[in-house]
Amino acid sequence: MSVFEGLINKIKSVNWEFETKESQSQMRDMKWLIFNVPKEREQEKLSISDGNKQINEIFDTNFEKYRLIKGFEGIWSKDLKSIECEIETGVPFSRNLLSVLDKLLAEDTTKESISDVDEIQDNEIDEENESSISMVRVYTSNNIEVNFGYCSKELAVFSSLKSMVSLDRMMGRVITLQIKGIDVSTHEEALQYLLKISNSLFFQISHYLYFPMKLRNERINRRDRVRHHLKVDEFQSPLSNSVILKYEYDNEPMSLYIHGRNSSDLPLNQFLSFYQTIEYYFPIYSNIEAKQKIKRLLKDPLFDPNNDTKLTKILSIVQANRSGEIGDERSQLKATVKHCIEDMDLREFILENVERKEYFEKNNGKKLSACTINVKGKNNDIVNEVCERIYDIRCRIVHKKANGYDGEMILPYSSENKYIKHDINLVEFVAQKVLIDNSRPLNLSR
Structure with a gap:
């Protein structure tokens, strides 16, 4: 009996699911043993060849x-x-x-x-x-x-x-x-x-x-890794130094963004890093929105400065939170995203990837958040739906009150983590757009 057959017998003895396959290469024919190792109520698929x-x-x-x-x-x-x-x-x-x-x-x-x-x-x-x-x-x-x-x-x-x-x-x-x-x-x-x-x-x-x-958090199985096979000729035009060094970005949010990019083995940290990148700009856009609302009220011919009801509306708009920022965190997130991203950009991002489209279309991430994104709709406020979902997941990670109730916390080793990949991609995309919107021409003279 060969060692390969001995491995099969070991796996049979504990009733693990398995299958064998054969593949051909230029050197030799190869046998593969693919088996499932129990992991709580799930299974991890591993494989080994006779070579x-x-x-x-x-x-x-x-x-x-x-x-x-x-x-x-x-x-x-x-x-x-x-x-x-x-x-x-x-x-x-x-x-x-x-x-x-x-x-x-x-x-x-x-x-x-x-x-x-x-x-x-x-x-x-x-x-x-x-x-x-x-x-x-x-x-x-x-x-x-x-x-x-x-x-x-x-x-x-x-x-x-x-x-x-x-x-x-x-x-x-x-x-x-x-x-x-x-x-x-x-x-x-x-x-x-x-x-x-x-x-x-x-x-x-x-x-x-x-x-x-x-x-140590569990390693990502090589079968689950997303592989990108890109060639230089797949780009519409080659990158040049003039493009790469054209804009500059704020250091603090960019540091958070880079940290997120390098935290793929810690998905919850990764999500929060991208969220904090967006959060950095909350004061800017919440103030802009507040100013626009006040302007609309003051321009209204029916506005009466002696009417307490009208004045109360203005006070509610400029009501600052404990951090000195205008509006609650959810409204600040929406104000920021609405100023930096077009509806069309969000729809295209979700629809351009088959797995991502199916994930949001079939609501496969309902364990992460009850907030859904209507991918099929054309007239729905997709920016608002995306913000609601991002904010809800963020609250569950940091265990804050979400949507008016105490949501259950998402733990680092919980089953929800297996679904979060596409939500991480979404919040990263939003963070990218916010960084781009706040970039400025590179100035190396100062």
């Missing part, structure tokens, strides 16, 4: 005994009583991270607390001196162990098949939080234990290290 150089190493693992943790780059096993999740720190010395943690979590501090550990100095964190430590014990009691260490082969298998990163690059590099000897029988239990332990541990550690630690 994979590390197929023997993958076969020698117990990957079939694990399930994926939804929302995080983690795994759990009922049979092996194990939970494991990759961590990230946002700093480039991950290879030396275990040495830092080993010093911080000294043996005599793990039982009760870590309050007496001295603060680690900058010169003790040296990327050039790789750590020889492979595991740091954090906690042990009643047969339960909590450790920091290099990732298991099983987690490396799933991560490498999703991201196309080799096992070799995962092993000995990726640091994980490992919980062993824990009785878990459901995904919900595994997730709750992971969050409870990591929240407590990371909060304590944050008092002594200057960098943050957090669980």
